[in-house]
Amino acid sequence: MSTSQDGKRSTAKKPRPRRRARHSLSREMILEAAETIAVRDGLDGLTFQALGKELEAHPTSIYRHFRDKDELVLELIDSLRAGSYGGQLEATDSWREDLRVMARHIHDHYLRYPQFALQMAARTTRRPAEFKNVEFALDALVRAGLPPEEATSTMRVFGNVIRALSSMESGLHALDDNTRRGDALAWEVEYRSLSPEAYPRIASMSDHLTSIGDPHVFDQAVEMLLDAVETRVAVLSASTS
Amino acid sequence: MSTSQDGKRSTAKKPRPRRRARHSLSREMILEAAETIAVRDGLDGLTFQALGKELEAHPTSIYRHFRDKDELVLELIDSLRAGSYGGQLEATDSWREDLRVMARHIHDHYLRYPQFALQMAARTTRRPAEFKNVEFALDALVRAGLPPEEATSTMRVFGNVIRALSSMESGLHALDDNTRRGDALAWEVEYRSLSPEAYPRIASMSDHLTSIGDPHVFDQAVEMLLDAVETRVAVLSASTS
DNA sequence: GAAGCAAGTCATCGCCATTGACTATAAGGT
DNA sequence: ACCTTATAGTCAATGGCGATGACTTGCTTC
Numbered sequence: 001m002s003t004s005q006d007g008k009r010s011t012a013k014k015p016r017p018r019r020r021a022r023h024s025l026s027r028e029m030i031l032e033a034a035e036t037i038a039v040r041d042g043l044d045g046l047t048f049q050a051l052g053k054e055l056e057a058h059p060t061s062i063y064r065h066f067r068d069k070d071e072l073v074l075e076l077i078d079s080l081r082a083g084s085y086g087g088q089l090e091a092t093d094s095w096r097e098d099l100r101v102m103a104r105h106i107h108d109h110y111l112r113y114p115q116f117a118l119q120m121a122a123r124t125t126r127r128p129a130e131f132k133n134v135e136f137a138l139d140a141l142v143r144a145g146l147p148p149e150e151a152t153s154t155m156r157v158f159g160n161v162i163r164a165l166s167s168m169e170s171g172l173h174a175l176d177d178n179t180r181r182g183d184a185l186a187w188e189v190e191y192r193s194l195s196p197e198a199y200p201r202i203a204s205m206s207d208h209l210t211s212i213g214d215p216h217v218f219d220q221a222v223e224m225l226l227d228a229v230e231t232r233v234a235v236l237s238a239s240t241s
Numbered sequence: 242m243s244t245s246q247d248g249k250r251s252t253a254k255k256p257r258p259r260r261r262a263r264h265s266l267s268r269e270m271i272l273e274a275a276e277t278i279a280v281r282d283g284l285d286g287l288t289f290q291a292l293g294k295e296l297e298a299h300p301t302s303i304y305r306h307f308r309d310k311d312e313l314v315l316e317l318i319d320s321l322r323a324g325s326y327g328g329q330l331e332a333t334d335s336w337r338e339d340l341r342v343m344a345r346h347i348h349d350h351y352l353r354y355p356q357f358a359l360q361m362a363a364r365t366t367r368r369p370a371e372f373k374n375v376e377f378a379l380d381a382l383v384r385a386g387l388p389p390e391e392a393t394s395t396m397r398v399f400g401n402v403i404r405a406l407s408s409m410e411s412g413l414h415a416l417d418d419n420t421r422r423g424d425a426l427a428w429e430v431e432y433r434s435l436s437p438e439a440y441p442r443i444a445s446m447s448d449h450l451t452s453i454g455d456p457h458v459f460d461q462a463v464e465m466l467l468d469a470v471e472t473r474v475a476v477l478s479a480s481t482s
Numbered sequence: 483g484a485a486g487c488a489a490g491t492c493a494t495c496g497c498c499a500t501t502g503a504c505t506a507t508a509a510g511g512t
Numbered sequence: 513a514c515c516t517t518a519t520a521g522t523c524a525a526t527g528g529c530g531a532t533g534a535c536t537t538g539c540t541t542c
Contacts, residue, residue, distance in 0.1 A: 019506070019507090019521060020521060021507085021508095023520075024520090047498065048498080057521075059522095060522070063500075123420075131435060134443060138443060142442060151446065153451070153457070153458075156451060156455060157458050160458050165401060165405045167405065199375075208392075209393055217397050217401050220398050224470075227468075227473070228466070228468040228472075231468055231469070231472045260490060263490080264489075265490090290528080302491070305489055306489095309530075
């Protein structure tokens with residue numbers, strides 16, 4: 001049992017060890033290998049050939065488990081999301097802090113997988129992890145003092161802004177270095193050298209201009225939205241009293 | 242004039258008419274053809290072969306004008322942007338209205354080219370159209386009453402949120418119909434049938450839940466940001482008086 | 483009108499996703 | 513214990529993609 005069969009597969013210097021065992025492949029294993037490759041080489045490196053090599057299986061074997069590459073990628077995105085922002089959200093007595101924490105949570109998840117960010121943002125998952133987030137955000141907004149209708153629409157705005165911003169910031173990280181450097185430099189150099197006549201505001205404030213990828217933008221956006229909620233609540237309670 | 246030379250090229254039923262004239266190709270012509278193809282068939286349809294057919298030239302001729310496909314696509318994006326939100330922004334006496342109009346302007350541009358939206362959002366253009374927008378937004382925020390530092394960072398937040406949200410909404414339109422329908426239905430059906438015990442907030446508010454692609458989200462996000470600016474200005478003027 | 487070179491062409495490369503035919507193998511009935 | 517059968521894994525082939533390098537043609541310049 002150990003000499004013949006095991007030997008064929010594990011010692012394999014370079015030639016393919018005949019054939020894999022019958023049920024030695026599964027959706028889970030393939031997704032795992034896909035994540036390894038995607039994290040290491042980026043989404044472009046995720047090819048059937050690469051998968052085949054990573055799994056020590058024939059590239060087309062994957063077609064027995066996934067209809068096509070799209071199905072594989074979508075499922076991979078789902079599994080990443082499930083693994084990343086699972087359940088550890090817990091409400092405190094500050095709705096503001098709760099929403100802030102959730103935002104940062106999601107933001108970090110997107111930044112962890114820059115290659116997928118663009119495709120992740122627009123898709124609905126319909127899985128427990130997502131339900132939990134929605135419930136959590138709704139609860140916080142109701143505790144803040146918003147009536148049901150406004151809580152739902154505000155939740156949608158808050159969630160979409162968070163995902164969209166995170167996705168964009170993350171997508172920036174996925175650009176190649178030269179491109180990114182050029183874009184960042186543009187804000188530091190080109191904007192400073194614009195004529196004060198044509199662009200008076202830019203000229204007078206160019207010292208404060210930061211690049212498009214400034215990570216502080218996300219935090220400020222979150223705070224501004226939270227401020228808006230607070231103001232709205234104050235207006236509502238004033239009008240009812 | 243009409244028989245020999247003209248006949249060869251214009252009547253061309255199917256065979257290639259020998260060879261194109263020496264300077265009959267240019268960056269502009271190629272970009273124009275690329276836009277035609279991309280708008281008609283989507284970004285995936287934009288291949289060198291398709292370009293060759295559209296231009297009635299050999300596919301590889303394009304390499305004499307663009308180093309590679311990436312250069313072509315980036316330039317195409319730039320030219321679309323320049324053509325779309327050109328100069329017609331004009332300041333009124335309401336900074337709020339000005340920023341609102343600008344937001345809608347950019348939003349519409351992104352929705353016009355869903356195929357490009359994802360790649361457009363994260364890139365800096367460094368062209369007059371962009372300078373003009375930045376100048377316009379900065380001016381509006383200063384008129385609103387923000388000090389220079391806050392005006393610049395707020396401008397960045399405002400711009401990024403607008404572009405990111407537009408890009409996401411637009412990217413949604415680029416999804417295939419089945420996927421989009423399934424995602425939209427999830428919010429109407431699946432979220433309504435979640436157990437009230439596990440998800441009390443969702444259960445009690447499910448009537449108000451709208452899909453992730455709700456176009457109203459963009460408008461509300463803009464209003465919330467503008468509200469936050471207004472509140473901030475009020476706080477600042479209160480503390481200085 | 484000859485020379486020279488840039489612009490257009492062509493054959494070809496290597497990589498990709500996907501398919502249909504095949505083949506070994508594990509499970510299950512007898 | 514055997515034989516059958518469905519099926520997971522394999523393989524060769526297809527067609528499309530971006531890209532390259534050698535070539536050839538026709539415009540320009542002297």
